[in-house]
Amino acid sequence: MNILAIESSCDETAVAVVRDGRTVLSDAIASQADMHALYGGVVPEIASRKHIEAIAPLADRALREAGVGKADIDAVAVTYAPGLIGAVLVGVNFAKAAAFALDVPLVPVHHVRGHIAANYITHPDLSPPFLCLCVSGGTTAIVDVRDYTDMAVVGATRDDAAGECFDKVARVLGIGYPGGAPMDRLSQGGDDEKYPFPAVHVHDAPLDMSFSGLKTAAINLIHNAGQKGEALDLPSLAASFAAAVSRTLVPRTMEAARRLGRDKIAVAGGVAANSRIRADLERACAGEGKRLFLPELALCGDNAAMIGCQGYYEYVSGRRAGPDLNAYANRDIGRG
Numbered sequence: 001m002n003i004l005a006i007e008s009s010c011d012e013t014a015v016a017v018v019r020d021g022r023t024v025l026s027d028a029i030a031s032q033a034d035m036h037a038l039y040g041g042v043v044p045e046i047a048s049r050k051h052i053e054a055i056a057p058l059a060d061r062a063l064r065e066a067g068v069g070k071a072d073i074d075a076v077a078v079t080y081a082p083g084l085i086g087a088v089l090v091g092v093n094f095a096k097a098a099a100f101a102l103d104v105p106l107v108p109v110h111h112v113r114g115h116i117a118a119n120y121i122t123h124p125d126l127s128p129p130f131l132c133l134c135v136s137g138g139t140t141a142i143v144d145v146r147d148y149t150d151m152a153v154v155g156a157t158r159d160d161a162a163g164e165c166f167d168k169v170a171r172v173l174g175i176g177y178p179g180g181a182p183m184d185r186l187s188q189g190g191d192d193e194k195y196p197f198p199a200v201h202v203h204d205a206p207l208d209m210s211f212s213g214l215k216t217a218a219i220n221l222i223h224n225a226g227q228k229g230e231a232l233d234l235p236s237l238a239a240s241f242a243a244a245v246s247r248t249l250v251p252r253t254m255e256a257a258r259r260l261g262r263d264k265i266a267v268a269g270g271v272a273a274n275s276r277i278r279a280d281l282e283r284a285c286a287g288e289g290k291r292l293f294l295p296e297l298a299l300c301g302d303n304a305a306m307i308g309c310q311g312y313y314e315y316v317s318g319r320r321a322g323p324d325l326n327a328y329a330n331r332d333i334g335r336g
Helices: 033-037 044-066 085-102 111-122 162-173 180-187 212-228 234-260 275-288 305-316
Strands: 002-007 012-019 023-031 075-081 106-110 130-135 140-147 150-156 264-268 291-293
Touching (some): 002 044, 002 085, 023 044, 023 305, 033 044, 075 111, 111 264, 111 305, 140 234, 150 234, 162 234, 180 275, 212 234, 234 275, 275 291
Parallel strands (some): 002 075, 130 264
Antiparallel strands (some): 012 023
16 A cells, blocks of 8 residues: 655655555655754744645655655655644644645554654564664654564653754754764764763662763753863864763663563664764664664655655554544554
């Protein structure tokens, strides 16, 4: 079956056509990153307006690139949570109109479930159960994927998401937005032990995480050096910061896998593109005999192909939405 998939949860407008959950026929994306870089982060009102301008032409482009017509679409899948509420509403309302006009089912998809599903595209042999580390600008969670639509969070950040911290530190350094890729490039060749950063443990919740202290420590280090006129070794600072994030994420992911008896571990979200985190997970999984599944870099960020993939499994499970489908800024991944 062919699914028209729509994603608009943040600052990327994306429309894709996905066949049978694993074959991507097209994946059209209109990025707003350059515009929001002027402000050092996403401006929700601007993002929503740009989604409105882009979404209809992008849908036409996705159909054209897929080589299918509107009559060939069997369902419409859309991100309905979580995300910037105005941005999500644009995609939801367009999807409702498209499903009504095409007379096909409307399938709601949780954005983080979509990120997890990106691994099915890169790894056709991957199937549940497995453990997934979900790390992005808005989410940092360890998710037990029991089945394609049965998931539970077993560990999560208590405050900031890892991706948000990369963005904030990159903004203070003035190296660009989004901050993940510039920080990763800057860190190459740096000494990851030069700048010690704090490690935080959540009392009575060993799988939970906290990043606010790490972010504050890095920003204070930069500001203090600037006030004193001291030069920082920026590659080493970026490398030390990435190492600190990885030391928070990787041990907890491995511990969760041991507790749950999972021998397959996947990673999802924009921070899954970070070279240090990928390398540390590869090393840890090899050491414990676990299989690691990493999405290709193009599928780490927001895209509609992943929504179409997860939308297929939501459809197969019987999930449908009506014209009263609403958007949500926050939503438990277990509720889908």
